[in-house]
Amino acid sequence: MEKISHFIDGKIYSSSSSRTGPIFNPAIGQQIAEVELANKDTVKLAIESASKAFVKWSKTTPISRSRILSKYKELIIKNMNELAELVSKQHGKTIPDSKGSIQRGIEVIEYATGITSALKGEHSTSVGTNVDSHTLRQPLGVCAGITPFNFPAMVPMWMFPVAIACGNTFVLKPSEKDPSCPLKLAELAIEAGIPPGVLNVVNGDKEAVDTILEDKNVQAISFVGSTPIAEYVYHNGTKNNKRVQALGGAKNHMVIMPDADVEKTTDAIIGSAFGSAGERCMAISVAVCVGDKTKEKIKNNLLEKTEKLNVGPYTDEKNDFGPLNNKAHYEKVLGYIDSGEKEGAKLISDGRNFKLQGYENGYFVGPTIFDDVKANMKIYKEEIFGPVLSIVTTKTYDEALTLVNDHELGNGAAVFTRSGNIAKHFTENAKIGMIGVNVPIPVPVAYHSFGGWKRSLFGDHSIHGPDGVRFYTKLKTATVTWVEDNAGPEFTIPVLS
DSSP states (O other): OEEEOEEETTEEEOOSOOOEEEEEETTTTEEEEEEEOOOHHHHHHHHHHHHHHHHHHTTSOHHHHHHHHHHHHHHHHHTHHHHHHHHHHHHOOOHHHHHHHHHHHHHHHHHHHTTTTTTOOOEEEEEETTEEEEEEEEEOSEEEEEOOSSOTTHHHHHHHHHHHHTTOEEEEEOOTTSOHHHHHHHHHHHHHTOOTTSEEEOOOSHHHHHHHHHOTTEEEEEEESOHHHHHHHHHHHHHTTOEEEEEOOOOEEEEEOTTSOHHHHHHHHHHHHHGGGGOOTTOEEEEEEESHHHHHHHHHHHHHHHTTOOBOOTTOTTOSBOOOSOHHHHHHHHHHHHHHHHTTOEEEEOOTTOOOTTOTTSOOOOOEEEESOOTTSHHHHSOOOSSEEEEEEESSHHHHHHHHHHSSEESEEEEEOSOHHHHHHHHHHOOOSEEEESOSSOOOOTTSOBOOEETTEESSOOBSHHHHHHHTEEEEEEEEOOSSOTTOGGGOOOOOO
8 A cells, every 4th residue: 555755855754653644535435545644753854954954045046936936837737637636536626626726826836936026125215314224024934834635735835835935944734634746746846946955745643733833943834724723723833932824714605685697696606615525715605695585596596506516536527526535524514414404404405325336435425505594503603614505594785794794704705796886895894804796716816815804814914925925024124324434445435415
């Protein structure tokens, strides 16, 4: 059976740890490999490698770093098929979905190649008599990233390209559920010319995470995952005087006004609620219909179109989405569906007991829709992270906005309407980090920043884009004057009065 290890100091590294974790093909529910789980010594070895590499890398000119990243981008494009296959085989998402996520990561690398302009400081002359002032943005040192199973290529690429473009070095701790793609990304980085030690990958569990949180040489930590773990990472990281951006969970609402286009809105719900099996922090999981008539039109159209969705393994290009990633999460999602029924929500499309010939042991859940969902129900309050949609009905737009704002999570939200006034009001008044107007999944492009509000983000910085540059650099301000010119009389410039 294949054994997957780590990537430290520019090469594959196998530790002495005897602890391993299983890796499954979620479509068949069978173990296909095992991954080494790093102990404290292995993580510290990666951090030490990054610390040594920082000395030279931080002094490499920004334009030189940019040129290397340009080569890196081309290598990822060249190896797109292999990377997508690694993602799909271990995660379960379809090949087109995997390629789309990798493309999103590539866009961040493209942004990072042009980061030289974002690193420029500001300059003011004559802030005092013969006194100038200017600012510099300098790298932090060793940075670390802790990433989730749902996007094993994209989320790491939201972090390390910006970090290393700014002159930092990086230690990545990806999910132990699907670690092969991050390792391949590290190998391609070396091929592109990124020096050994600048990007390291350690696979592991809580022991690896806690080592990163506690090690004094790690200056900053980026995290994406569930809200409870995001809060844990944030508080423990900052307790150890580290800069932390920790992106947590989501419960994204789509407010549907009576004037919304039914066909386009329904298509948007299906793609955003069920795409990637709902394992996206920007998935729409609550459809808030304003008015009973709006609900009936949307619901009927939704049920008709949902029946035509194809669910199956990534090897079939006709499939719309695949299985959930692992058995524990599969059982958790089924438990949420059971809970919704018990609490009185009306189950109008049941994705449980979905079976596919030849894949009976796969972690498949079909499209699931609840109607008559109330705000006090567990399926409304908590992130399910599966292909489960809740329909809530309100009488007015104000009630719908209140629902959005009262929820403890504030990652993304959308409004579907033809009204410019409603769109403007929702954009300005929804207490949400990312807003879509007739856009179901409002993920910002790479040169803007991604991040939620409330308990969807711990820390003051969003990820990638301008906020990413601010997070991975520290500001220095210099105030300068010269009492005399020591270059010699032949170079002295007369002081003009």
